Amino acid sequence: MTTSVTVTVNGSERRLAVDPRRTLLDLLREDLRLTGTKKGCDHGQCGACTVLVNGRRVLSCLSLAVMAEGADVTTIEGVGTPDALHPLQAAFIRHDAMQCGYCTSGQIMSALEVLADPEVTTREQIAEAMSGNLCRCGAYAGIVAAILDVKAHAPV
Amino acid sequence: MRPFDLIRPESLDEALKALALPGARAVAGGTNLVDLMKLSVEAPAALVDIRRLPLHEISLGADTVVMGALVANSAAAADPAIVLQAPAISEALLSGASGQIRNAATLGGNLLQRTRCGYFRAADWACGKREPGSGCAAATGINAGHAVLGTSPHCMAVHPSDLAVALLALDATVHLRSRDGARRIPLGDFYRLPADTPHIETALASGELVTAIEVPLTAPAKTSRYLKLRGRASYEFATASVAAAVLVEHGVVAEVAIALGGVGTVPWRDRAAEAQLVGRPLSAPSIEAFCDALLAGAVTTPANAYKLPLLRGAIHRALERSATS
Numbered sequence: 001m002t003t004s005v006t007v008t009v010n011g012s013e014r015r016l017a018v019d020p021r022r023t024l025l026d027l028l029r030e031d032l033r034l035t036g037t038k039k040g041c042d043h044g045q046c047g048a049c050t051v052l053v054n055g056r057r058v059l060s061c062l063s064l065a066v067m068a069e070g071a072d073v074t075t076i077e078g079v080g081t082p083d084a085l086h087p088l089q090a091a092f093i094r095h096d097a098m099q100c101g102y103c104t105s106g107q108i109m110s111a112l113e114v115l116a117d118p119e120v121t122t123r124e125q126i127a128e129a130m131s132g133n134l135c136r137c138g139a140y141a142g143i144v145a146a147i148l149d150v151k152a153h154a155p156v
Numbered sequence: 157m158r159p160f161d162l163i164r165p166e167s168l169d170e171a172l173k174a175l176a177l178p179g180a181r182a183v184a185g186g187t188n189l190v191d192l193m194k195l196s197v198e199a200p201a202a203l204v205d206i207r208r209l210p211l212h213e214i215s216l217g218a219d220t221v222v223m224g225a226l227v228a229n230s231a232a233a234a235d236p237a238i239v240l241q242a243p244a245i246s247e248a249l250l251s252g253a254s255g256q257i258r259n260a261a262t263l264g265g266n267l268l269q270r271t272r273c274g275y276f277r278a279a280d281w282a283c284g285k286r287e288p289g290s291g292c293a294a295a296t297g298i299n300a301g302h303a304v305l306g307t308s309p310h311c312m313a314v315h316p317s318d319l320a321v322a323l324l325a326l327d328a329t330v331h332l333r334s335r336d337g338a339r340r341i342p343l344g345d346f347y348r349l350p351a352d353t354p355h356i357e358t359a360l361a362s363g364e365l366v367t368a369i370e371v372p373l374t375a376p377a378k379t380s381r382y383l384k385l386r387g388r389a390s391y392e393f394a395t396a397s398v399a400a401a402v403l404v405e406h407g408v409v410a411e412v413a414i415a416l417g418g419v420g421t422v423p424w425r426d427r428a429a430e431a432q433l434v435g436r437p438l439s440a441p442s443i444e445a446f447c448d449a450l451l452a453g454a455v456t457t458p459a460n461a462y463k464l465p466l467l468r469g470a471i472h473r474a475l476e477r478s479a480t481s
Binding site: 001003020021023042043044047050056057058059062063064066067069110113114127128129130131132133 | 157159160161162164183185186187190191193194195203205207230253254255256257259260389390391
């Protein structure tokens, strides 16, 4: 049995028939082949699947696709392009803010909200605001530095 | 995940009708229920997506604030009235989960979230909460994180909510609706001790929906603080937490409320113990005497006995913070 769902993903409206059990994460990766959003733990513990829904960061692994009906979803594929990186993507490269890179798209999607929050300014506040995104390689110092850099030099 | 019928009501009446169906469960943020459905710990026959219901408002009255059940945790935490007049609520919300989860999770869902006891979440262990009458693997298993208050031989799982602890200290009331009408329950009467029915966690009846949470905005509420101690600095459930609101007048305690998290099978509060503090100076000996009364009924295991001294320290600190707020 399937249910119809209409979502706008990175600016394009998509209408799909999905099993109600499908998560938003699986809809993005399996149905739309947007594999930039990663499946880490699949239980809301790692942050690798972070996307923006209606402009707010959420975990796509804990969202059912049918509950994204009518929503505006942004994934890493909708942030910058290889030729015109988002300032945050450029800063991640500059600060060596990754090793294996598996958590990186989730880190960036999560950090977009942190960048836009004027209350978060210090290293400690950024670490707290980013605590939902784990990096098993331990690139945290670079991740925080990249976010601080963009906050200081290229306000988004 | 087991198959389910999806129902997307547009009105409260439609939602209440759907929730009266056998095996129906309301879903909003999904941050706890969807996770448990993936584990097959929860298997609702019907999922009622209640997010279109008009329960998204925070209404500030003269002496109360009413928060709709669908208000996101992050929205409530940032609400100016909450921050100024009931800061423990904001602090508790911000101490819980992560930015992503706080954006999706709702206040009503937070109150109804299930324990993170590992034996509850894994179907191959005995758990009377998941499967009534099957026993408690935690009693003889890994229980360093488990409850020391309100336990029974059938369950020692900790209630995981931070928000509920703050709300309990602030004398919040839960608004409920069903097809039979509306009722209000003090949060202190909402949660049920496990006893020999650990699968029954709240007073919520079948077909009933949490619609709002009402918090009286009192003088002590303004001084309320939430202190959370845990194994890592962020994105972790409480090992022990304290919501404290105290009003000291003429050198003695005039009003006090202290609720505990991370240590009870339900959010914990002992009004008789609190009464001992009233009229006394807020000093180390009076706080210790309060702790003695509060923890007299605690039952520990070798692995979780450390929670008692941890809790005493947390109570001292939380009261000190509230008294100087």
